Amino acid sequence: MDDRLARIDCWIFDLDNTLYPASTDLFGLIDARMTAYVARLLGVDPGEARRIQKAYFHAHGTTLSGLMREHEVDPHDFLADVHAIEMDALREDRRLVEAIARLPGRKLIFTNGAADYAGRVLAKLGLSDAFEAVHDIHACEYDPKPSMSGYRRMIDTYAIRPETALFVEDMARNLVPAKALGMTTVWVDNGSEQGPDADALDHIDYRIADLGEWLTSMLGEVHA
Numbered sequence: 001m002d003d004r005l006a007r008i009d010c011w012i013f014d015l016d017n018t019l020y021p022a023s024t025d026l027f028g029l030i031d032a033r034m035t036a037y038v039a040r041l042l043g044v045d046p047g048e049a050r051r052i053q054k055a056y057f058h059a060h061g062t063t064l065s066g067l068m069r070e071h072e073v074d075p076h077d078f079l080a081d082v083h084a085i086e087m088d089a090l091r092e093d094r095r096l097v098e099a100i101a102r103l104p105g106r107k108l109i110f111t112n113g114a115a116d117y118a119g120r121v122l123a124k125l126g127l128s129d130a131f132e133a134v135h136d137i138h139a140c141e142y143d144p145k146p147s148m149s150g151y152r153r154m155i156d157t158y159a160i161r162p163e164t165a166l167f168v169e170d171m172a173r174n175l176v177p178a179k180a181l182g183m184t185t186v187w188v189d190n191g192s193e194q195g196p197d198a199d200a201l202d203h204i205d206y207r208i209a210d211l212g213e214w215l216t217s218m219l220g221e222v223h224a
Contacts, residue, residue, distance in 0.1 A: 008166045011107045012109075014109075014111060016111070022192045034063050036049070038052055038053045061144040094126070109131050111137070139157070146173050147177075151177045167185055168186040172187050189207050
């Protein structure tokens with residue numbers, strides 16, 4: 001194992017497009033439901049709803065955050081609606097399941113989604129029992145990544161030492177606060193939609209394409 005990784009005792013993972021391939025396009029289903037939600041809420045056509053949705057995503061970190069600030073949307077209603085999707089596209093990746101099981105130390109999920117949705121995703125991926133906890137948007141008090149407050153709440157809640165923690169994300173901008181706090185950062189560069197300043201990557205320690213492949217390589221193959 002890389003010397004920089006040997007000291008890691010807390011492994012933190014984003015959920016969507018990180019624990020499964022972006023090519024699965026599960027988030028695309030959520031994205032479409034967000035557009036439909038905005039269209040109904042504001043009484044606009046799908047094209048305008050899409051424009052507003054993405055403007056909120058770029059300006060506020062998530063569409064939900066923008067809707068809460070601009071239109072006082074109930075986050076529970078929004079999340080229940082947009083997460084009401086089928087997950088048939090998800091598949092268990094035994095290589096990833098086994099690699100995560102072998103990681104030394106604690107393992108957590110940090111997501112801008114809701115914990116109940118995360119539970120459904122983890123069950124489909126064969127990872128229901130792999131993580132100590134899910135630090136979700138409710139726990140962040142609806143201040144989403146990359147706002148620093150959510151990271152600090154997670155650190156305080158789970159007594160994490162940033163200098164021995166590693167955070168894996170598909171959104172490069174969400175790694176900026178993690179690096180500022182002293183965490184080791186891993187960007188899953190898999191084609192996920194990025195926000196502003198997508199070309200500023202000085203805060204990234206490891207740039208990878210496939211999480212299961214990287215973890216397996218980093219841990220070394222298991223021989224019978």
